[in-house]
Amino acid sequence: MAIQINKQLIEEGQVGAVIEWLASIGETESGGVTRLLYSPAWLEAQVALKKMMDQTNLYTYFDSVGNLFGRLPGTNENDKTILTGSHIDTVVDGGKYDGAYGIIASLLATVRLFHRYGYPKKTIEVVSLCEEEGSRFPLTFWGSRNISGVYNLSRVENVRDGAGISFFEAMKQAGFDPKSYGSPVRTDIERFVEIHIEQGMILERNKNQIGIVTHIVGQRRYTIRIKGESNHAGTTPMQFRKDAVSTASHLISFLTDKAKNTDPMLVATVGRLNVKPNVPNVVAGEVEFSLDIRHHQEEIIEEYCQNIFKEFKRFSDVSNIEVEIVQWMDVKPVKMDEEMCEWAGEIAERNRYRYQKMISGAGHDAQVFGGICPTSLLFVPSRGGISHSPQEFTNLEELETGIELLTEVLYKLAY
Amino acid sequence: MAIQINKQLIEEGQVGAVIEWLASIGETESGGVTRLLYSPAWLEAQVALKKMMDQTNLYTYFDSVGNLFGRLPGTNENDKTILTGSHIDTVVDGGKYDGAYGIIASLLATVRLFHRYGYPKKTIEVVSLCEEEGSRFPLTFWGSRNISGVYNLSRVENVRDGAGISFFEAMKQAGFDPKSYGSPVRTDIERFVEIHIEQGMILERNKNQIGIVTHIVGQRRYTIRIKGESNHAGTTPMQFRKDAVSTASHLISFLTDKAKNTDPMLVATVGRLNVKPNVPNVVAGEVEFSLDIRHHQEEIIEEYCQNIFKEFKRFSDVSNIEVEIVQWMDVKPVKMDEEMCEWAGEIAERNRYRYQKMISGAGHDAQVFGGICPTSLLFVPSRGGISHSPQEFTNLEELETGIELLTEVLYKLAY
Numbered sequence: 055m056a057i058q059i060n061k062q063l064i065e066e067g068q069v070g071a072v073i074e075w076l077a078s079i080g081e082t083e084s085g086g087v088t089r090l091l092y093s094p095a096w097l098e099a100q101v102a103l104k105k106m107m108d109q110t111n112l113y114t115y116f117d118s119v120g121n122l123f124g125r126l127p128g129t130n131e132n133d134k135t136i137l138t139g140s141h142i143d144t145v146v147d148g149g150k151y152d153g154a155y156g157i158i159a160s161l162l163a164t165v166r167l168f169h170r171y172g173y174p175k176k177t178i179e180v181v182s183l184c185e186e187e188g189s190r191f192p193l194t195f196w197g198s199r200n201i202s203g204v205y206n207l208s209r210v211e212n213v214r215d216g217a218g219i220s221f222f223e224a225m226k227q228a229g230f231d232p233k234s235y236g237s238p239v240r241t242d243i244e245r246f247v248e249i250h251i252e253q254g255m256i257l258e259r260n261k262n263q264i265g266i267v268t269h270i271v272g273q274r275r276y277t278i279r280i281k282g283e284s285n286h287a288g289t290t291p292m293q294f295r296k297d298a299v300s301t302a303s304h305l306i307s308f309l310t311d312k313a314k315n316t317d318p319m320l321v322a323t324v325g326r327l328n329v330k331p332n333v334p335n336v337v338a339g340e341v342e343f344s345l346d347i348r349h350h351q352e353e354i355i356e357e358y359c360q361n362i363f364k365e366f367k368r369f370s371d372v373s374n375i376e377v378e379i380v381q382w383m384d385v386k387p388v389k390m391d392e393e394m395c396e397w398a399g400e401i402a403e404r405n406r407y408r409y410q411k412m413i414s415g416a417g418h419d420a421q422v423f424g425g426i427c428p429t430s431l432l433f434v435p436s437r438g439g440i441s442h443s444p445q446e447f448t449n450l451e452e453l454e455t456g457i458e459l460l461t462e463v464l465y466k467l468a469y
Numbered sequence: 470m471a472i473q474i475n476k477q478l479i480e481e482g483q484v485g486a487v488i489e490w491l492a493s494i495g496e497t498e499s500g501g502v503t504r505l506l507y508s509p510a511w512l513e514a515q516v517a518l519k520k521m522m523d524q525t526n527l528y529t530y531f532d533s534v535g536n537l538f539g540r541l542p543g544t545n546e547n548d549k550t551i552l553t554g555s556h557i558d559t560v561v562d563g564g565k566y567d568g569a570y571g572i573i574a575s576l577l578a579t580v581r582l583f584h585r586y587g588y589p590k591k592t593i594e595v596v597s598l599c600e601e602e603g604s605r606f607p608l609t610f611w612g613s614r615n616i617s618g619v620y621n622l623s624r625v626e627n628v629r630d631g632a633g634i635s636f637f638e639a640m641k642q643a644g645f646d647p648k649s650y651g652s653p654v655r656t657d658i659e660r661f662v663e664i665h666i667e668q669g670m671i672l673e674r675n676k677n678q679i680g681i682v683t684h685i686v687g688q689r690r691y692t693i694r695i696k697g698e699s700n701h702a703g704t705t706p707m708q709f710r711k712d713a714v715s716t717a718s719h720l721i722s723f724l725t726d727k728a729k730n731t732d733p734m735l736v737a738t739v740g741r742l743n744v745k746p747n748v749p750n751v752v753a754g755e756v757e758f759s760l761d762i763r764h765h766q767e768e769i770i771e772e773y774c775q776n777i778f779k780e781f782k783r784f785s786d787v788s789n790i791e792v793e794i795v796q797w798m799d800v801k802p803v804k805m806d807e808e809m810c811e812w813a814g815e816i817a818e819r820n821r822y823r824y825q826k827m828i829s830g831a832g833h834d835a836q837v838f839g840g841i842c843p844t845s846l847l848f849v850p851s852r853g854g855i856s857h858s859p860q861e862f863t864n865l866e867e868l869e870t871g872i873e874l875l876t877e878v879l880y881k882l883a884y
Contacts, residue, residue, distance in 0.1 A: 254704025287738035288830035289669025300725040306718035323702035334740045334759035344749035415703030
């Protein structure tokens with residue numbers, strides 16, 4: 055049952071209450087949130103946000119794919135727009151803050167600015183991006199990539215969700231009929247600012263309140279398939295084996311050590327691993343594992359990949375065991391705007407916030423906007439680094455500090 | 470549809486036809502065999518074997534657990550019995566030879582001896598042991614262990630199969646009502662001889678026809694559980710991780726190398742490995758893997774286990790990641806009777822068979838009988854070392870050579 059709130063809570067900046075309100079839409083039994091793109095909970099949340107924004111002084115509208123905008127027009131009519139917000143969708147049984155905090159913070163900051171200073175010089179638009187997580191359909195950043203032009207309808211022609219529902223059908227069911235699609239591409243965005251929970255434990259460990267992101271990492275993801283030979287675990291001598299599990303173990307140990315020795319900021323993760331036939335008394339014939347590599351410098355990723363794949367090949371040749379490497383993701387690092395980072399730093403200094411510059415190890419809409427305009431990404435701490443879970447948490451003081459910073463940043467950009 | 474044969478094929482020693490006949494009972498779509506303890510196919514096979522043996526000069530009977538015996542009484546009435554045979558059950562979708570060849574070979578050899586030489590001095594009994602594989606219920610060697618006295622009804626009081634059917638109920642359904650259980654323990658067995666397919670590739674690689682087993686390996690099986698911490702694959706720096714997959718990889722690489730460096734006959738296998746949550750962009754919080762260690766000398770197994778578990782502990786302490794080691798199998802090595810090995814070797818020499826002595830890396834009923842009497846285990850080659858599969862194969866000439874050897878061995882023991 056969705057919590058009811060009124061615009062007063064928005065105007066008073068009661069971020070805790072507004073977070074709870076939005077989290078009640080799509081709430082799960084475990085206290086988490088599930089709002090998948092174009093689902094009923096997703097639509098309910100966007101409609102509720104729109105109604106809420108309508109009660110403030112924002113002019114609201116949807117684009118063709120379901121991104122929701124709340125516009126505070128600037129007095130300089132021909133200027134471009136300062137866009138600020140995050141994504142409304144969640145992972146399955148996710149937390150209350152991931153994406154939602156960014157939308158709410160942008161909204162509360164903008165309303166606060168209007169109440170203090172009236173209309174800005176440059177137009178500010180608060181955006182609730184329709185999709186970022188890739189939690190329903192097999193693609194990500196559907197909201198921001200339509201705005202930047204990287205995606206359009208042709209990208210999703212044959213895409214279906216896990217239940218077999220087509221993307222087009224899902225759009226139609228949510229009231230965004232593909233037949234009425236008009237390009238959501240925006241060419242008027244001067245800057246994009248997003249605030250988000252860190253989803254890591256750096257700020258908490260360093261006891262900082264604010265993270266100013268300088269880069270969003272590049273990412274490469276691979277599937278590695280090892281083809282050995284299934285054999286009897288008792289009667290097959292070690293020297294006659296083509297053991298896919300011991301092969302995988304060697305490669306994974308190597309790539310993990312190599313990551314630690316290449317650069318302290320490099321991360322490499324084997325999160326998923328499956329064995330065939332996966333039976334205790336049979337030497338494994340096949341292993342497939344995922345490999346997720348991230349760093350904010352492309353050349354470091356490249357150097358690391360070359361080194362590990364050279365070893366994969368060497369080991370494969372020496373042991374006569376086939377190792378297949380299939381790449382399925384290649385996202386380049388994105389640099390946040392240096393000037394905006396500086397301004398955020400100056401504001402933080404002046405207000406005596408405990409802050410630091412940092413790298414974002416997770417992807418964000420800011421990296422998509424970073425391709426079309428100067429962009430800034432700001433972090434607030436995540437308790438225990440926990441995210442994508444009902445246990446996701448940031449305390450009230452930290453949430454408010456973020457909004458204060460964002461308010462001053464938007465003031466600098468738009469007033 | 471079971472193939473029909475007549476006793477003439479038995480008397481002519483047409484092993485190929487008899488193999489095919491028995492394999493047709495419980496045949497699967499892929500050309501394999503599934504005969505699980507007390508199942509309809511199992512019962513059909515035992516009954517058919519009994520009928521076949523009834524048509525020869527053997528006196529047939531079942532014991533209380535469903536072991537089938539075919540007795541050729543010896544003229545020295547107070548002597549003990551020479552027992553020879555193997556197991557009638559199979560794994561799911563197994564091969565035609567595993568266990569079945571041993572029963573058929575013992576039967577054909579005994580019938581051949583009777584036709585050539587009449588009744589033996591010592592009683593010979595052909596046995597079709599009811600169960601060895603552990604493929605229906607979670608225990609193995611139910612047939613031989615009831616005969617040796619290691620198992621009895623109390624062992625299976627609370628045992629159920631994967632479908633929830635109790636052991637007692639299954640016995641009853643097959644016509645072996647536990648209420649009628651009378652101890653199947655035999656104290657009259659002087660010697661046990663089993664011939665079996667190798668299920669490995671040593672004989673094939675060495676181009677030998679016969680393997681004379683000197684030892685059956687001891688086995689230890691463990692479950693290793695690693696408890697790390699699930700974390701975001703992008704935002705968690707390497708030095709803050711408790712990555713269960715990279716930990717497992719280190720331990721598995723270590724134990725594999727250590728096995729190769731400890732003794733050329735030692736085998737160590739990680740056949741099963743499962744990861745949680747097993748998602749590409751989450752550092753693994755838990756890994757569980759199986760460890761299967763075999764060697765014919767207990768002190769080698771002990772030395773190896775001490776070394777690897779010392780390293781497991783060291784690594785666990787240094788990385789502050791919990792490594793739990795649970796042992797669930799501990800079978801001691803069993804030495805085959807030296808004298809019987811010598812006799813088999815002399816017979817092989819005399820007949821110019823290409824033979825070798827060897828270790829059995831797989832468990833066999835012979836290891837159970839080896840606990841109560843002098844025992845001999847003989848091998849014939851397995852093409853490609855393949856077993857537990859419809860592709861299991863041994864050629865006709867090799868099958869016949871095995872029967873010839875077994876015949877002469879039984880002659881030496883009983884005539």
